Amino acid sequence: MTAPLDPLHSELLHLAQEAARQAGALLRDGRPADLAVAATKSSPVDVVTEMDLAAEKLIVDLISGRRPDDGFLGEEGASTEGTSGVRWVIDPLDGTVNYLYGLPTWAVSIAAEVDGETVAGVVAAPMRGETYQAVLGGGAWATGAWEGERPLVCRPPAPLDQALVSTGFNYVTEVRARQAEIAARLIPLVRDIRRGGSAAIDLCDLACGRLDGYYERGLHPWDVAAGDLIAREAGAVTGGRPGEHPSAELTLAGTPAVFEPLQRLLGDFGAWQD
Numbered sequence: 001m002t003a004p005l006d007p008l009h010s011e012l013l014h015l016a017q018e019a020a021r022q023a024g025a026l027l028r029d030g031r032p033a034d035l036a037v038a039a040t041k042s043s044p045v046d047v048v049t050e051m052d053l054a055a056e057k058l059i060v061d062l063i064s065g066r067r068p069d070d071g072f073l074g075e076e077g078a079s080t081e082g083t084s085g086v087r088w089v090i091d092p093l094d095g096t097v098n099y100l101y102g103l104p105t106w107a108v109s110i111a112a113e114v115d116g117e118t119v120a121g122v123v124a125a126p127m128r129g130e131t132y133q134a135v136l137g138g139g140a141w142a143t144g145a146w147e148g149e150r151p152l153v154c155r156p157p158a159p160l161d162q163a164l165v166s167t168g169f170n171y172v173t174e175v176r177a178r179q180a181e182i183a184a185r186l187i188p189l190v191r192d193i194r195r196g197g198s199a200a201i202d203l204c205d206l207a208c209g210r211l212d213g214y215y216e217r218g219l220h221p222w223d224v225a226a227g228d229l230i231a232r233e234a235g236a237v238t239g240g241r242p243g244e245h246p247s248a249e250l251t252l253a254g255t256p257a258v259f260e261p262l263q264r265l266l267g268d269f270g271a272w273q274d
C-alpha cells in the first residue's frame with residue numbers, strides 16, 4: 001500500500017479501523033446462536049435492532065471520545081454537525097437480513113469526510129475474517145486469512161458479456177419487482193448476476209477483483225461512503241446517473257471497461273425511473 005501522506009487522514013483511518021474492529025466483535029460475539037429461529041416474528045428483528053443500535057453507539061462513543069468536535073451521520077440516528085470539518089458516515093450493520101439469518105455477508109462500514117470529501121474508509125466483515133480499507137490517494141488494501149496486508153486492484157478489462165455483476169433489491173415490494181425486471185433484462189447480456197445483500201461488501205468485492213460491476217437503487221450515504229472510496233482507490237470507476245455521483249437514484253461501480261456499458265444499458269432499461 002501507499003502510505004497516507006496527510007497525517008489527519010492517517011489518524012482518521014486508524015480510528016475508523018479501531019472502531020470497526022470493536023463494533024464487528026460486538027456484533028459477532030453478541031449475536032444469539034438461535035436468532036434466526038426465535039419463537040416470534042418480532043423477537044429476532046428486535047434483537048437485530050438492539051445490536052445495530054449498540055454497535056452505532058460504540059462507534060460514536062469511541063470516536064467522539066477521541067475527537068469531540070467531529071460530526072456524525074449514522075444509519076441508526078447519529079446526526080451532529082460538528083465544528084472540525086470532519087464528519088463520520090457510519091453504517092454499524094450493513095447486511096441486516098444476512099445477519100438475522102446467520103449468513104456471513106454483513107459488515108461494519110465507517111467513512112471519514114473532511115470538508116465533504118471522503119478521505120478514509122474501512123469496511124470490516126467479521127464472519128469473513130476480512131477488513132478492507134482505503135485512504136484518498138493512498139490506495140486500498142485488505143487484511144484477512146493471508147499474511148500481512150494485500151493491495152486491492154480491480155479485475156483486468158473484460159467486455160460486458162463476460163462481466164460478473166452484483167446488485168441489490170429494495171425492501172418495498174413494488175420497487176423490488178421493478179428491479180427484478182431490470183435484472184432479468186440484464187442477465188442475458190452479462191456473465192451472470194449476484195445478489196450479496198450488503199452494498200458495502202459488494203463494493204469491496206469489486207475492489208478485490210471478485211466482481212466486475214455493481215449497481216443498486218435506493219441506497220443512503222452510509223451504505224456506500226466507505227465502499228465507494230475503497231473501490232475507487234482499487235482502480236474502479238464509480239458514479240450514478242450519467243455525470244452524477246452515486247445517489248439514491250443510482251449507485252454504480254465497475255471496472256473501467258464495464259462501467260460505461262453497464263451505465264448505458266441501465267439507462268436504456270429505465271433503471272432509475274420510477
